[in-house]
Amino acid sequence: MKIADCGSTYSKILDLDSGVLEIVATKELVRRKSERYEVATGHCARGRCAVYRNELIALAEGGLALVAEGDFSLVDVGGRDIKFVRLKGRKVDKLDWNLSCGSTTGATLELLGNYYDIDFSTLSPSDRWVNVTCGVFGMERVLEQISLGTSPEESVAMFLHGFVRNVIDFIGRPAHFHLSGGFCENPCFVRTAERYCRVTPLGRTVLLEGLKKGLE
């Protein structure tokens, strides 16, 4: 039995029988026209599964499966959007989902990184930031910084810093949050976020844990 979290830029596919986790770029997944899953979530999962689960619900249930605390904040930072749940006494107290305008910043960061050959595992966080109103406006700021003589590395780190500030504002500036999604593997993102609060990365499979919980 396969379950999947098919995000806008990356898809996480878990074979429950073998335990094998496959992470593929969604651009590759869309070419696998016949691939189907028993249960799935994510922007690109509709039409590929027998049962479709709401992403925010999968995130909340995944958080409950992985976090033992009664009260906690959990944010999933994706390529296209930011999903947030806050639990109090292990009940949902607040949730939100940053959609279209103001999002796609995650995907834009990856595009910038690829274009300027940035290695995020070694990129140093920047003290400075640019306003990342949305991916497009943020990219314009990066190009401007570079035209002013700032290095591409520093400019992209400034974009990342602005993005982190957006995330932290979006989730209500908590003292501590749990992070879900691909940015758990981006040390520059995590270290930048730690300038503002404590961060616990949970990895890329939180939504899959939520789907598993739904199967119980």
Place this chain on the structure above:
Amino acid sequence: MKKYPADTVIGYFGFPRRKVLREARERYGAELPLVDLDVDMGAPDSGILPATTCRIVANVVDNAMSLGNALAAVIAAVGEDKCDRGRHAAFLLRTLGFPVVESRFPEEEFENRPLVFSRARLPLREKIDRIMATVVDPSTPDPAPAACEPTHGFWGVPPHDFRILDLFPETTHVYGWTRCVEAGRPSDVELECRVDAGIPTVFFTQSFCAKQDLAHFLAERNQGLAVDCHREINDSILAKVEAFVRLSR
């Protein structure tokens, strides 16, 4: 009185004063149907307004342009009960040759009508439709629908795309400007901002509407969910509201 072709209508938008509505009908034709220009009627984009215009105001202009000569007059709410963009739309339409009758709903004419539909156990879509119909016909329904305790709340104006309303249970109470319409108090900001404490409420606005300021503030204060949408609702917005409705039970 002037004779109009068979398909002629009188358009209105917002909540015009009852007196202005009545007098305009007497002047332009009491037998002519009234059409709410705020509502999506599938009119083509007139291209008159920028893309970043609230969809409701864009509907007003697009509908008017699409109706053209079939529109005997436009009765336009242009006061605090509507918004600057509504006032600008009235100006544009007048400049483009439409007969426009302006209305500013004064506090002295505030009513205190019972909140029959806002608190009723009915599908949310029907509730909002029937509230908006009270702009033209404020008579009390007989029998009145049964009231219920709220399990959820919907705050805001009637959306451009009503599909979002189908996600809510029948026990959803209506708040915000739509409730103000039912009460007969369209610019009563105090009433507009009043919600029941502890009821999980979606604070809905069209994108690029000034009411986003209130929605954001009230959602933060009430652990609610602020949702804005430009043009049609997409799957992500539906999923966000669906999750809120389900998880906040």
